[in-house]
Amino acid sequence: MKRMARYGLLASIAIVVGVVLILLTQFSFITLYEKTIAELSEVKESLSKLEAKLPSLKEEKIPSEKTSESAPEKYKVIIENNAWDPNSKKGYSPKVLKIKVGDSITFVNEDTVTHTLTDKGKEFDSGYIMPGESWTFTFSKAGEYNYFCVPHPWMEGKIIVEGVLTPEKSIAPKEKASQPQIAKAEVENVIRDPSDVPPPIERREPKLVKVTLVYKEIVAELDNGVTFEFWTFNGTVPGPLIRVMEGDIVEVKVINPKENKMVHNVDFHAVTGPGGGAAVSLVKPGETKTFRFKALATGAYIYHCAAPLPPDHVARGMYGVILVEPIGGLPKVDKEFYVVQGEWYTAGKLGEKGFQSFDREKALAENAEYITFNGHVKALTEKYKMSAKVGDRVRLIFGVGGPNIGSNFHIIGEIFDKVYLGDPETYVANEETVYVAPGAAGVFEFKVDVPGRYVLVDHALYRIIKGALGFLEATGPPNEEIYYPQP
Numbered sequence: 001m002k003r004m005a006r007y008g009l010l011a012s013i014a015i016v017v018g019v020v021l022i023l024l025t026q027f028s029f030i031t032l033y034e035k036t037i038a039e040l041s042e043v044k045e046s047l048s049k050l051e052a053k054l055p056s057l058k059e060e061k062i063p064s065e066k067t068s069e070s071a072p073e074k075y076k077v078i079i080e081n082n083a084w085d086p087n088s089k090k091g092y093s094p095k096v097l098k099i100k101v102g103d104s105i106t107f108v109n110e111d112t113v114t115h116t117l118t119d120k121g122k123e124f125d126s127g128y129i130m131p132g133e134s135w136t137f138t139f140s141k142a143g144e145y146n147y148f149c150v151p152h153p154w155m156e157g158k159i160i161v162e163g164v165l166t167p168e169k170s171i172a173p174k175e176k177a178s179q180p181q182i183a184k185a186e187v188e189n190v191i192r193d194p195s196d197v198p199p200p201i202e203r204r205e206p207k208l209v210k211v212t213l214v215y216k217e218i219v220a221e222l223d224n225g226v227t228f229e230f231w232t233f234n235g236t237v238p239g240p241l242i243r244v245m246e247g248d249i250v251e252v253k254v255i256n257p258k259e260n261k262m263v264h265n266v267d268f269h270a271v272t273g274p275g276g277g278a279a280v281s282l283v284k285p286g287e288t289k290t291f292r293f294k295a296l297a298t299g300a301y302i303y304h305c306a307a308p309l310p311p312d313h314v315a316r317g318m319y320g321v322i323l324v325e326p327i328g329g330l331p332k333v334d335k336e337f338y339v340v341q342g343e344w345y346t347a348g349k350l351g352e353k354g355f356q357s358f359d360r361e362k363a364l365a366e367n368a369e370y371i372t373f374n375g376h377v378k379a380l381t382e383k384y385k386m387s388a389k390v391g392d393r394v395r396l397i398f399g400v401g402g403p404n405i406g407s408n409f410h411i412i413g414e415i416f417d418k419v420y421l422g423d424p425e426t427y428v429a430n431e432e433t434v435y436v437a438p439g440a441a442g443v444f445e446f447k448v449d450v451p452g453r454y455v456l457v458d459h460a461l462y463r464i465i466k467g468a469l470g471f472l473e474a475t476g477p478p479n480e481e482i483y484y485p486q487p
């Protein structure tokens with residue numbers, strides 16, 4: 001009995017311990033569970049707080065669905081009136097525009113001159129947008145596009161295209177940028193005949209000299225089979241030789257035909273006054289202006305267009321020479337010629353046939369494809385003949401339009417008797433090669449003593465290959481006292 005009672009007591013203790021243990025375990029489980037639930041709620045709460053804080057992030061998770069669901073929108077960017085003038089603070093409006101993939105923008109030219117839109121990565125290029133015309137482009141690729149106007153590069157804008165390309169849109173044909181319709185030559189060439197020189201000055205009294213300059217934009221040949229869009233004075237490169245006397249009043253009438261795309265003006269290096277006349281001769285297509293200046297100092301001077309962007313206008317061929325002679329005119333000679341050197345920056349390499357657009361990158365690098373006399377590779381070798389007779393005294397008015405490269409002017413087989421870049425009184429005698437800077441002109445005088453071919457070059461001689469070559473043919477009896485062809 002005693003042993004049974006002991007067993008009973010032990011069993012009871014075991015049961016009580018078991019129950020207590022079970023209760024304890026259950027309690028800790030419950031506590032843990034409750035704790036976990038509480039913690040989870042906290043996490044959930046902070047998550048919702050975080051979500052509430054970032055609504056935009058939540059939206060951006062599904063851009064492709066949104067893009068494909070929403071219909072494409074049409075936007076408008078205005079090219080403002082007077083945007084051509086860098087001081088006007090006008091340009092593209094709005095300057096920055098945010099759109100979605102598939103949206104299109106119509107660019108409306110409300111200015112009075114032609115503009116373009118070209119993005120630096122070349123995703124789009126509007127070509128020329130004439131005044132009053134517009135150009136529409138659909139953006140099918142996301143990204144940021146910084147664009148500018150080719151003739152007026154200070155005009156800049158930005159398009160931000162958001163979203164991704166949907167399959168439907170990716171197979172849609174890519175909109176092609178319109179190209180300016182200028183591939184065909186309007187005239188054969190813009191060469192000025194080197195013999196086209198005004199008559200000598202024989203008077204001693206100053207007078208009013210009237211000059212008309214017509215700004216002409218012309219597609220023509222730069223070499224045989226190579227065309228380029230030239231901007232010119234009176235349709236030739238160089239523009240006309242203007243011949244006046246010290247003390248003359250020069251009245252310049254400038255005309256910009258309405259068919260033109262650009263504003264133009266003229267800066268005479270012979271003018272004493274701000275801009276050399278540039279500000280008072282700036283005219284838009286369809287306009288005309290007249291201004292006067294007094295020719296104060298003798299010498300040969302370049303005149304050139306200085307409309308924005310000035311180097312672009314010079315690189316297109318807008319330059320010429322004005323010769324200011326002393327009272328009574330320069331001494332008489334037998335032959336006079338007029339030659340101006342300039343260099344050309346074409347998209348295609350030297351000799352590449354077809355229409356060549358202007359390449360500003362090459363112009364900035366001063367890496368010219370062509371260097372010519374009178375606006376054509378073959379101007380003075382094939383197209384026009386310069387000739388003289390043995391015994392002739394020759395005067396050559398030679399200038400450099402540039403815009404970047406000066407000329408080391410030389411005539412193979414001749415020595416210049418007189419060279420003067422300024423006042424004829426300050427001439428240098430007996431010269432061979434003379435540097436003429438871009439934007440400068442000089443007078444070269446020599447006597448032809450021996451018959452044969454005399455070759456005009458830029459004595460940086462590889463430039464001959466680029467076109468800096470001309471011939472002067474001298475005819476007449478041999479002069480064996482001076483030169484012995486067959487001793």
Ligand SMILES: [Cu+2]
Nearest residue numbers: 264305307313
């Ligand atoms: Cu111009």
